[in-house]
Amino acid sequence: MNQHLARLITRLAPVVIAFALAFVLFAATGFSAGSVASGIVEGVFTGRGATTNTIRWSIPLILIGLGIAVSLRAGEFNIGAQGQFLVGSLAAIWVALKWDLPKPWLIFFAIVLAVVAGALWSAIAGVLKVYLGADEVITTLMLNFVAIQLVQWVATGPLRDPFSSGDAASTERLDPSMRVQGSGEYSLELILLTIAVIVAAWSLLERSRLGIAVQLIGANPKAAAWQGLSIRGTQLHTYLIAGGLAGLTGATEVFGPAGRVVTGSTPALGFTALVVATVGSLAVVGTVAAGLFFGGLQAAILYLPIVSDLPPSGLRIIEGLVALLITAQLATALRRRRSTQSPLPDKALNGNQPIEEGIQHVLSRRSRDETG
Amino acid sequence: MEEFIASTLRSSVPLALAGVGALFAVRAGIFHLGIEGLMLASAFTAVGVAHSTESIILAVLAALVVSAVLSTIYWFLLDHLHADAIIVGLGLTTLSVGGTAFFLDVIFGQRGRLDSPVGLPRPIRGADDGAASLVSELSILGWLTPLLVLASFMLLRRTAFGLRITAVGTYSYGARAAGIRESRVRLAAMLCTSVGSALAGVELALGGLSTFSEGITGGRGFIALAAALFGQLHPLATAAAAVFFGAANAIGVVTQVNSIDFVPRPFILMIPFIITIAAVTVSAIVRTQAQQRRMERLDAHEP
Numbered sequence: 001m002n003q004h005l006a007r008l009i010t011r012l013a014p015v016v017i018a019f020a021l022a023f024v025l026f027a028a029t030g031f032s033a034g035s036v037a038s039g040i041v042e043g044v045f046t047g048r049g050a051t052t053n054t055i056r057w058s059i060p061l062i063l064i065g066l067g068i069a070v071s072l073r074a075g076e077f078n079i080g081a082q083g084q085f086l087v088g089s090l091a092a093i094w095v096a097l098k099w100d101l102p103k104p105w106l107i108f109f110a111i112v113l114a115v116v117a118g119a120l121w122s123a124i125a126g127v128l129k130v131y132l133g134a135d136e137v138i139t140t141l142m143l144n145f146v147a148i149q150l151v152q153w154v155a156t157g158p159l160r161d162p163f164s165s166g167d168a169a170s171t172e173r174l175d176p177s178m179r180v181q182g183s184g185e186y187s188l189e190l191i192l193l194t195i196a197v198i199v200a201a202w203s204l205l206e207r208s209r210l211g212i213a214v215q216l217i218g219a220n221p222k223a224a225a226w227q228g229l230s231i232r233g234t235q236l237h238t239y240l241i242a243g244g245l246a247g248l249t250g251a252t253e254v255f256g257p258a259g260r261v262v263t264g265s266t267p268a269l270g271f272t273a274l275v276v277a278t279v280g281s282l283a284v285v286g287t288v289a290a291g292l293f294f295g296g297l298q299a300a301i302l303y304l305p306i307v308s309d310l311p312p313s314g315l316r317i318i319e320g321l322v323a324l325l326i327t328a329q330l331a332t333a334l335r336r337r338r339s340t341q342s343p344l345p346d347k348a349l350n351g352n353q354p355i356e357e358g359i360q361h362v363l364s365r366r367s368r369d370e371t372g
Numbered sequence: 373m374e375e376f377i378a379s380t381l382r383s384s385v386p387l388a389l390a391g392v393g394a395l396f397a398v399r400a401g402i403f404h405l406g407i408e409g410l411m412l413a414s415a416f417t418a419v420g421v422a423h424s425t426e427s428i429i430l431a432v433l434a435a436l437v438v439s440a441v442l443s444t445i446y447w448f449l450l451d452h453l454h455a456d457a458i459i460v461g462l463g464l465t466t467l468s469v470g471g472t473a474f475f476l477d478v479i480f481g482q483r484g485r486l487d488s489p490v491g492l493p494r495p496i497r498g499a500d501d502g503a504a505s506l507v508s509e510l511s512i513l514g515w516l517t518p519l520l521v522l523a524s525f526m527l528l529r530r531t532a533f534g535l536r537i538t539a540v541g542t543y544s545y546g547a548r549a550a551g552i553r554e555s556r557v558r559l560a561a562m563l564c565t566s567v568g569s570a571l572a573g574v575e576l577a578l579g580g581l582s583t584f585s586e587g588i589t590g591g592r593g594f595i596a597l598a599a600a601l602f603g604q605l606h607p608l609a610t611a612a613a614a615v616f617f618g619a620a621n622a623i624g625v626v627t628q629v630n631s632i633d634f635v636p637r638p639f640i641l642m643i644p645f646i647i648t649i650a651a652v653t654v655s656a657i658v659r660t661q662a663q664q665r666r667m668e669r670l671d672a673h674e675p
Contacts, residue, residue: 029478077458128649133656137403137458138598142645142652145591149645153638271462278459311477316470323463324445328453 011279011290014328018321025317031310039307043300050299055186056257057302058295059194060085060249064273065291066201067245069282073205074238075218080125080140082270083147084118084243088250089261090154091117093171096178096254097159103178111251118247119240121147126239130232144270148263155263170262180255190256197245202284210237246270268319272298275323378506379625384618385514385579386411386572388611390596392524393568395605398597399528400561401541405461406446407569408593409468414439414573416472419584420479422488431488432574439570442468443562451555465593473586484586491582492575511579513571518611520571524564525607537561572596595648602651604659613651620644 027033044050064081071078095110125143128134155161155169180187205211213234216224225231249269254261276294280286301315390407397404414435422431446464449455476482492511507514528534539547540557547554576592577584595617603610624640 029474079458079462124649128653128656132653133660134649134653135601135656137405138594138601138652139649141405141591141594142598142649145645146642149638149642152641153636156638157636268466271466274459274462278456311474313470313473313477316466317474318470320463320465320467320470323466324449324460325455326463327456327459328449 007281008289011281011286012293014325015279015293015322018318018325021321022314022318026310026314031308031314035308036304036310039304039310040300042307043303044296047303050303052186053299053303054292054296055191056295057298058292059190059256060253060269061273061276061295061298062194062288062291063197063249063252064246064269065276065280065287066197066284067242068274068277069280069284069287070201070205070214071238071242072277073218073282074214074235075221076126076129076235076238077137078122078125078140078239078242079137079274080122080143080270081242081246081273082268083140083144084121084246085250085253085270086144086147086151086261087121088114088118088247089254089258090151090250091247092251092254093159093174093261094154096174097172106178107180107255110255111248114247114251114254115244116247118250119244122239122243122246123236126236126243130235130239151261152263155261159261161260171260173260174254176259178255179259187256190252193252197248198284198288204241205284210234214238271323272319275319275326279326374506375629376619376622376626378509379622380615380619381507381514382509382580382618383621383625384615385510385517386575386592387596387599387617387621388517388521388614389513389568389575390572390593391568391599391603391610391614392521392607393565393572394597395600395603395607395610396524396528396537396561396564396568398600399541399605400537400558401544402450402558402562403457403461404562404565404597405458405594406442406464407461407565407597408589408591409461409465410439410442410566410569411573411576411589411593411596412465412468412472412587413442414570415577415588416468416476416486416573416584418574419486419488419577419582420475422490422578422582423480423486426489428490428492428578431490431578432571435570435574436567439566439573440563443566444559447559447562451558469587472584476584476586486584488578488582488584490578491580492578509580511575513575513579520568521607521611527564528607533560537564569593591645595644598648598652602655604655616651617644617648620647 023033023036026036042050044054064085068078068081092110092114095113096106099106099109101109121143122140125134125136125139128139129136152169155171159171161170161172180189205214213224213229214237216227216229217231217234221231272294273291276290277287279293280288280290297318301318304310304315305312390411394404394407417438418431418435421434422428425431442464446460449460450457476484476486480486492513494509494511495515496508526534528538536547536552536557537560539550539552540554540561544554547557572592573589576588596614599613599617600610602613602616621644623643627635627640628637
């Protein structure tokens, strides 16, 4: 247990440092660090609806984070969760607003379609990476931008809310009777769904054939290939799982706390979930714990502008600092796959070949390693 | 058509500057996802300083300094604290998104945008007809870009410094055995990247409308990185890739200006990102095939 405690402390140390730095910055620019700090405490623990909001934000972070953990374990840097989430929520809102079915069936189809949409969106990058070698970091990032434009189109075109005001375009709201959760409450259904997903993710990663394959491929793709594992199939599965979970989260947001799809103002759930999975050392229990922690943080972050005059952008600074520092300690797990200086002597480099060919080697090393 | 060419040239300047900057870091073995953040921070610094001092030179210098400081922090986190390059890069970008909006509010009391009284000079401004009209909108940085690209080419291929950068990224053990101080070389490479990103940010903010708006970079930093990969980390090819992506961007600009609306606008704004995905895929295919040919050749030579 002490070991776990020590690990927890080393994980959380960068977060504390990030907060300290942010507080110094806020104090230096004339905000009262005390009121910011007490605002955070209120937002996480004592304020009105604090625990509700913590749970509200933990659920999407845990769901998306578990998918990202599966991807990263296999050595696939799928950072497109935001896009997969948005596409999933578009599928869900489309079913919810346009299909005419009894409520249980409607929710069922909306969830199925959201999962499929997220998984397919993720599979675009997966197929390009696994079969053609296109760098998944770039493609998933670009797919995020494409998804943002898709939301822009849906929210200003086909499903536009004619009564929305302000900068952000919004789709029509879901009828309250359709939702499982209003904005100031939490729903048993969503909590049970999340627990089910956590259990499923645990048995997948720790107790299933695919989980072992993911682990082996992430650790050493060549050895895994020699063991007769299907590298490409397994990697593609991780894309489907990550995208499917992000898509599912889209549905839970639409039927739950959000009730609609808005452009712009959604917090960058996909990005925070990446940090959650990293802090959780890509383990299920760790990701859940980190998800609760960052869920509380998100609740506090959204509560802060209410109690102090800190502009909302100050909270992005905290997020950025946390991400900046979070991997400073735990590098090994991630760097093993992404290391740019992995000492792999390669026969392509043993001869007297020109430098330019060496560069080709750097660029293609990752993809070659991973596909065996 | 003239409009399209002029817009392509203007759009490709920041991409070329940032892309050629990016390839230094990638050659040194760092997958640099912080370029977007560096561009944003530089753009804001440049406009902020120009707004306060009305001096374009100070603005450019300040942008270079801020970009270099952020890059040094990035380097320190990677080289001394063994952080993950991708997560730190994304963190740097998030920090810049938050930081620029925060300081815009705190220092200048503005939300959303800040105007600069001065902009980058345009050498042949005002030429209305013929070929000159295509480039009359180009800022001085636009004119300098080809020179900077050539200079990068010479630096990488004709100097010991450039070869060291490539050596560190290509074969770390070999570089160390040859007595190269890897850590310093990586820092130098990242500072080169910081110069490219800073100039790209300055060009975005002060090259045209002389204004900073939140999120002014709009993913261009990531596209610039993709341009470097598409250009196979070669400066001239990267610049060519930047022009290609610039053309994709110009489609959006031209259709908006002429209010062509048979396709909803979001779909037109998607084009650069989709083309980037296609380009990254094509270059991966080309690379894999070249690799296979080389391996076959090497196999043939073995006894």
